Amino acid sequence: MNVVAIFDIGKTNKKVFLFNENYKIVWEKSVNLEETADEDGFPCEDIEVLKNWVLDRLSEIKELKDYVLKAINFSTYGASFVYIDENGKVLTPLYNYLKDYPEELKSHFYEKYKGEKKFAVKTASPVLGSLNSGMQIYRLKEQKPEIFENVKYCLHLPQFLSFLLTNEAYADITSIGCHTNLWNFKKMKYHKWLKEEGISGKIPPIHFGKDVIMTRDDLAIGVGLHDSSSAIIPYTINFTEPFVLLSTGTWSISLNPFNNKPLTFDESQNDCLCYMQYTEKPVKAARLFAGNEHEVQTKRLAQHFNVPVDTYKEVYFDKKIVANLRALNYQIFYPKKYNFDILKECPFQKRDLSHYKNYETAYHQLMLDLVEQQVFSTNLVIHNSPVKKIFVDGGFSKNSIYMNLLAEAFPDIEVYAASMAQASALGAALAIHDNWNPKPIQNDLIDLKFYKH
Known part of the structure; x- marks a missing residue:
């Protein structure tokens, strides 16, 4: 049976599903992974543990006799960056988006770029500190310039997981476009502050969500999606x-x-x-x-x-x-x-x-x-x-x-x-449908119950 594997990585639950060509779940595993702490003692995702879990599940899936793995995609929580060097080595903890943002740094940033009001409207990003993931890059650059120097690419979490399997670094519009402070919605391109701060060279090219990267063993791998957009x-x-x-x-x-x-x-x-x-x-x-x-x-x-x-x-x-x-x-x-x-x-x-x-x-x-x-x-x-x-x-x-x-x-x-079972995982599977699934998409994927008023 041909299947697509979707890694659906939430803040608490990490899940992997196999969907058949009719988008029914035929196999699944889930786990809660222990958090670790960053250098300030703030709890955060343990990126090594997560990486190993993904790779272990993948090996397990490839061993399954009843399924032929055709494609893989990822849907994960947003607002989190992984910084890698030119050898693909991870340089920092996966900082938690709930971590307090230094007030001084924040006000300095907004003063420099025309104030909170104008900036929030342009980037469609309410002022949310670390939840604006672009501000995490700015913080790294300002507070740890020696690490920032060595960053080859800043990857949002879904794109990092894709990179693990393809060794190709890309950005994706669903991760860039969710309250990150990175995207100018009026001009539909990156906000100019990235260039001015010397960050734009460290953001890889955008890859379209419906396209895949083909690996040597003929696997179609998606570049990953932000879970809210995937759902x-x-x-x-x-x-x-x-x-x-x-x-x-x-x-x-x-x-x-x-x-x-x-x-x-x-x-x-x-x-x-x-x-x-x-x-x-x-x-x-x-x-x-x-x-x-x-x-x-x-x-x-x-x-x-x-x-x-x-x-x-x-x-x-x-x-x-x-x-x-x-x-x-x-x-x-x-x-x-x-x-x-x-x-x-x-x-x-x-x-x-x-x-x-x-x-x-x-x-x-x-x-x-x-x-x-x-x-x-x-x-x-x-x-x-x-x-x-x-x-x-x-x-x-x-x-x-x-x-x-x-x-x-x-x-x-x-x-x-x-x-619908697992909307964000299903969305990530449907996004790359044309690259692995010869069947048309059925229209009974969602069960509806009408409420009369």
């Missing part, structure tokens, strides 16, 4: 009518591939950004820390009502409870004005839990508040674009309260829970 590929292939994908996990990210209006500064202040698709089209996106908030608040609820933490899994949508809560909130919170930023802070944080007679009612209130935040966030990317459908995937797509409230909040848009 949208199955949808853009399956649906032509304008839609928004609401990808839910720790972050809830609303992605609109049909909104190509340039990012405004206000949007960037509201945690909007642009991602690049592998087809080089920008995707307007808005982020909300909703999954994290849900985790924090369900712990608080469990403590208050003295029940197990996962009790919410047994709570189903109840119209009556919602109507009662709305009547109650109408009296307290009307006209609806919050004296805080609804995107940064969930209204539920301020609610007194003793007002709720039981867990079920309080949990419905939490979901009302989270969905209210979500509607605000998603509307930032729907704004002025002809969206007909919203697809929700990830954790919240399985939550009946969330889905029903969301459908009700968007009466003119069809809302679906979408389930």
Whole structure:
């Protein structure tokens, strides 16, 4: 059976899948690897351990008698650079994008390049410190010039994994185009600061996501994709009518591939950004820390009502409870004005839990508040674009309260829970489809469940 292998590298879970020609998963392995620490003691990915895991799994796959490996691709978390010298040796730890960024260095940078406001709009990158991966290169250059000197190439993580197998260094637009400070979205080319700082020579040429590198043993190897951009590929292939994908996990990210209006500064202040698709089209996106908030608040609820933490899994949508809560909130919170930023802070944080007679009612209130935040966030990317459908995937797509409230909040848009095994891995496989798979792509890759409002 012909297969493609996809390494799907998340911050916590590392997975590898084999997909057959119908894009069904036929074999998989996953692992949580121990982190290490960088020279400042900050936790980070152990690049050696990761490298060995990838190579070991590959050897294992090649030994499997039932499968013929035709192609390999990678989808990994973004915002992380691997620096290699001319012999391909890794020169630094894989710095964590959550690491604090030196304030002085940051303000010096933005002063030099026309200030945060202009720069953020041009590069579609809210000011996020280390999460703007270009700033990691700038930091290396300023703080460790002797190491920077020896850097032949700065590779985003997906491209480094591809390099491991091909020994060819490339850049990829989905990794460059996600809040990295590297790309000028107005001119659709690298921002000029890279040249001025002597960095552009250390960024390898761009390689297109749909093209592959052929190895001596006839393997087609992709150059790798940023996982958020990869996860949208199955949808853009399956649906032509304008839609928004609401990808839910720790972050809830609303992605609109049909909104190509340039990012405004206000949007960037509201945690909007642009991602690049592998087809080089920008995707307007808005982020909300909703999954994290849900985790924090369900712990608080469990403590208050003295029940197990996962009790919410047994709570189903109840119209009556919602109507009662709305009547109650109408009296307290009307006209609806919050004296805080609804995107940064969930209204539920301020609610007194003793007002709720039981867990079920309080949990419905939490979901009302989270969905209210979500509607605000998603509307930032729907704004002025002809969206007909919203697809929700990830954790919240399985939550009946969330889905029903969301459908009700968007009466003119069809809302679906979408389930698909491993969207970002599947996207990376589909991106290189033409290079390994003779069959046409089927249109049943995504299971949809419609929610009436």
